[in-house]
Amino acid sequence: MSGLPRLLAGIPASGALDLDGHVRTHGELPHERRHRRRESPLIELVEHAGLRGRGGAGFPAARKLRAVGASRRRPIVVVNAAEGEPASLKDKTLCQLAPHLVLDGAQLVAEALGADEVLFCVCETSPDSAESVAPAIEERGSSQGEVPVRLSVVPSGYVSGQESALVNHLGGGAALPKSTPPMPFEQGVKRRPTLINNAETLAHVALIARHGSAWFRELGTPSQPGSALVTLSGPVAHAGVYEIEPGSSLSSLLEAAGGADGQPRAALLGGYAGAWIDGSLLRGVALADEHLAVHGASLGAGVVALLSEDACAVAETARIARWLSDQGAGQCGPCVNGLDALASTIEQIAAGEAHGDTGARIERLATLTRQRGACGHPDGAVRFILSSLQTFADEFADHGRHGRCDACGRAAELPLPLPLDARIDASRRRVVPA
Amino acid sequence: MSQRVRLNPIACEAHGMCAELLPERITLDEWGYPLIDDEPLPHALVGHAKRAAAACPTFALLIEREREGK
Numbered sequence: 001m002s003g004l005p006r007l008l009a010g011i012p013a014s015g016a017l018d019l020d021g022h023v024r025t026h027g028e029l030p031h032e033r034r035h036r037r038r039e040s041p042l043i044e045l046v047e048h049a050g051l052r053g054r055g056g057a058g059f060p061a062a063r064k065l066r067a068v069g070a071s072r073r074r075p076i077v078v079v080n081a082a083e084g085e086p087a088s089l090k091d092k093t094l095c096q097l098a099p100h101l102v103l104d105g106a107q108l109v110a111e112a113l114g115a116d117e118v119l120f121c122v123c124e125t126s127p128d129s130a131e132s133v134a135p136a137i138e139e140r141g142s143s144q145g146e147v148p149v150r151l152s153v154v155p156s157g158y159v160s161g162q163e164s165a166l167v168n169h170l171g172g173g174a175a176l177p178k179s180t181p182p183m184p185f186e187q188g189v190k191r192r193p194t195l196i197n198n199a200e201t202l203a204h205v206a207l208i209a210r211h212g213s214a215w216f217r218e219l220g221t222p223s224q225p226g227s228a229l230v231t232l233s234g235p236v237a238h239a240g241v242y243e244i245e246p247g248s249s250l251s252s253l254l255e256a257a258g259g260a261d262g263q264p265r266a267a268l269l270g271g272y273a274g275a276w277i278d279g280s281l282l283r284g285v286a287l288a289d290e291h292l293a294v295h296g297a298s299l300g301a302g303v304v305a306l307l308s309e310d311a312c313a314v315a316e317t318a319r320i321a322r323w324l325s326d327q328g329a330g331q332c333g334p335c336v337n338g339l340d341a342l343a344s345t346i347e348q349i350a351a352g353e354a355h356g357d358t359g360a361r362i363e364r365l366a367t368l369t370r371q372r373g374a375c376g377h378p379d380g381a382v383r384f385i386l387s388s389l390q391t392f393a394d395e396f397a398d399h400g401r402h403g404r405c406d407a408c409g410r411a412a413e414l415p416l417p418l419p420l421d422a423r424i425d426a427s428r429r430r431v432v433p434a
Numbered sequence: 435m436s437q438r439v440r441l442n443p444i445a446c447e448a449h450g451m452c453a454e455l456l457p458e459r460i461t462l463d464e465w466g467y468p469l470i471d472d473e474p475l476p477h478a479l480v481g482h483a484k485r486a487a488a489a490c491p492t493f494a495l496l497i498e499r500e501r502e503g504k
Binding site for chain 2: 177178179331332333334335337368372373374
């Protein structure tokens with residue numbers, strides 16, 4: 001028995017799992033009592049489970065809970081389903097298909113920390129998420145004495161789901177990152193200690209509270225236990241969101257997706273702050289950070305974006321690099337100037353119009369851009385750009401000499417946000433056997 | 435207790451006063467934004483660092499005491 005699906009269990013073909021169906025599938029929520037002057041047992045349970053944050057950074061969930069719990073002030077819990085990463089649909093899928101699992105997790109951590117308020121953040125480009133979460137909140141009511149949950153729609157943007165940007169937004173400001181410290185766990189929304197957890201992280205908490213930490217660890221690897229949601233895009237028969245076991249092979253994911261359409265040129269892991277793995281190496285790839293590290297990659301927020309052999313990797317890189325530059329908050333000089341200069345250099349190479357030692361120029365710009373912003377955006381964008389230049393070195397050299405290639409004019413492959421969120425239909429949710 | 439120079443990159447508008455007043459620790463990049471060496475300040479530089487912070491028109495330069503942990 002594979003033990004999957006977990007998060008996506010019991011979801012009807014018609015769409016969202018309502019409260020009755022949710023309780024039938026997962027059982028009643030084991031409410032958490034606030035223990036005076038003593039840590040809630042939930043935190044130790046989450047620690048033993050080894051749950052890591054699923055927003056991309058992979059920070060241990062228990063450590064974050066403890067950091068917020070250490071304050072004497074009453075904390076606030078924020079559910080982060082903003083999911084600004086264009087290649088990721090997993091949090092939107094979770095909100096739309098299993099909103100009660102996320103709400104359960106939010107309740108549990110709010111009760112464990114003695115929080116009196118939960119703020120649920122979804123992105124404005126995903127009205128389907130708001131339309132699914134709002135009735136789910138309504139459906140639960142306050143009958144069970146639950147901590148009240150308020151839905152907040154966050155403006156679209158690659159950096160608007162960043163923790164300090166959410167704090168800014170929820171405080172009535174723009175959804176832009178701010179300079180830290182103080183960190184949100186010290187001083188967040190309303191200047192109170194604030195726990196900000198990714199939606200999938202909270203859904204796992206809901207299951208850990210029901211089934212225990214040993215059950216949770218039955219799947220996954222020692223450092224990435226549990227199941228994980230990934231968003232697969234590119235030339236496969238069925239792109240979409242899948243629940244996998246970390247450590248399982250990329251081949252098994254592609255198989256479950258109906259197979260790749262030819263040999264992919266490369267796969268982008270983790271999203272647009274992530275790294276590429278060359279197509280020739282994909283066969284042996286296992287989807288867990290300890291295996292991906294040799295490729296300089298990580299699972300991040302669960303993005304697996306394939307690029308087809310027919311695509312022009314240089315044109316794709318140039319397009320994404322420019323988008324990443326445009327998506328900066330525009331607040332920190334080195335990020336504004338550095339990402340723009342990097343994107344311009346790549347555009348010049350793509351057009352065969354670059355002069356001088358472009359390798360040295362990119363190296364210098366990368367050094368000037370990295371680690372100099374208030375948030376991690378410049379670091380992630382530089383990682384993506386350098387990985388692209390390395391993985392597609394031959395194509396870049398060719399464009400540098402001869403300019404645009406025949407494939408440059410092809411339709412773009414790597415996903416960028418559509419004007420309005422492409423509605424996720426239930427048939428795009430799939431489960432990969434371990 | 436050691437002290438370090440820290441920058442609020444959002445507040446910084448590249449006036450460049452800091453690099454004038456604390457060249458031992460601060461140089462400017464090609465766009466005029468400060469590149470900061472954040473090694474602990476030796477005693478002799480603390481006064482200069484404080485003057486540089488006070489001279490910043492946007493109060494983007496901070497002199498920070500060592501924080502415990504993170």
